[in-house]
Amino acid sequence: MESIVLPELGEGIEKATVACLDCQVGDLVQADEDLIEMVTDKATFNVSASQSGKVKEILVKEGQEVEIGKTLILIETGHAI
Amino acid sequence: MLEIKTVTNCKIKDLGLIPYNEAYDIQKSHVDAVLNGEPQTVLFCEHPSVFTLGRLAKEENFLIPQDEILSRGIQICHINRGGDVTLHSPGQLVIYPILDLTNLGKDLRSYMRTLEQVAIDLLCDFDIVANRFEGQTGVWVSNQKIASIGIGVRKWISFHGLAINVNTNLDLFSMIRPCNLDVEITSVSKIKGRFIIMDEVKRRVVNHLSQNFNLRFI
Numbered sequence: 519m520e521s522i523v524l525p526e527l528g529e530g531i532e533k534a535t536v537a538c539l540d541c542q543v544g545d546l547v548q549a550d551e552d553l554i555e556m557v558t559d560k561a562t563f564n565v566s567a568s569q570s571g572k573v574k575e576i577l578v579k580e581g582q583e584v585e586i587g588k589t590l591i592l593i594e595t596g597h598a599i
Numbered sequence: 600m601l602e603i604k605t606v607t608n609c610k611i612k613d614l615g616l617i618p619y620n621e622a623y624d625i626q627k628s629h630v631d632a633v634l635n636g637e638p639q640t641v642l643f644c645e646h647p648s649v650f651t652l653g654r655l656a657k658e659e660n661f662l663i664p665q666d667e668i669l670s671r672g673i674q675i676c677h678i679n680r681g682g683d684v685t686l687h688s689p690g691q692l693v694i695y696p697i698l699d700l701t702n703l704g705k706d707l708r709s710y711m712r713t714l715e716q717v718a719i720d721l722l723c724d725f726d727i728v729a730n731r732f733e734g735q736t737g738v739w740v741s742n743q744k745i746a747s748i749g750i751g752v753r754k755w756i757s758f759h760g761l762a763i764n765v766n767t768n769l770d771l772f773s774m775i776r777p778c779n780l781d782v783e784i785t786s787v788s789k790i791k792g793r794f795i796i797m798d799e800v801k802r803r804v805v806n807h808l809s810q811n812f813n814l815r816f817i
Contacts, residue, residue, distance in 0.1 A: 528706030537654045537679075550754065557654040560681040560736045561707045562751045
């Protein structure tokens with residue numbers, strides 16, 4: 519299982535808001551595929567899959583504020599794409 | 600501010616006056632190009648009048664009905680940058696740096712502070728003292744805003760960027776609360792009391808981008 523977390527975005531940025539989910543539970547995704555778009559007050563940031571796999575669980579909702587380091591999505595790896 | 604030790608190559612492309620959506624498509628293609636190992640690019644352009652709404656924009660920041668804005672031939676676009684509503688219009692220099700932020704420490708806030716510094720340095724060339732406003736993003740002259748920033752980042756490649764009011768028709772800003780602020784907007788032209796030659800501004804911006812981001816323009 520691969521956890522997709524909200525990465526460090528820079529000094530002083532402690533949280534971001536989920537702007538848009540680009541995947542659904544059950545989707546087969548490839549490494550580097552955009553999964554979710556986050557937004558801070560002046561920046562948007564796409565979080566992508568680090569490995570190929572199947573979206574097992576989405577732990578956030580659109581509009582939700584999320585702290586840096588929080589797990590956003592769980593990917594079940596080992597699925598053939 | 601960023602401490603960038605590595606010099607990286609970058610191209611400059613001047614798109615001239617171009618509709619917002621066309622320039623956005625060009626930005627996307629350059630983001631893909633940088634991801635495929637091609638050089639970074641800074642895009643310069645001006646847009647026909649268009650109000651753009653970032654991801655966090657509030658519709659109530661339009662001070663007149665949107666139908667009325669559209670009837671005046673001004674476009675309204677919802678876009679994937681941070682920030683609220685702003686105006687692009689001829690006479691405003693829009694700068695879209697398509698840069699690999701892994702070279703810049705993957706720090707969005709430092710990146711935006713460095714974009715602000717480019718605008719501050721440019722304005723200094725025109726003997727205008729400009730500053731940041733604590734808690735805000737953008738550049739001010741006294742209490743008037745002159746440059747706005749809203750960025751997007753995909754796989755640590757930047758897009759969208761910085762808009763500096765050079766010869767902009769400022770009357771159009773009265774239709775909105777720009778950036779969700781009750782703020783007056785100014786321009787280089789208004790402060791200097793004369794028309795500013797845009798090519799001179801672009802030459803100076805290239806210089807300040809090079810210095811602040813340690814870019815070698817090719």
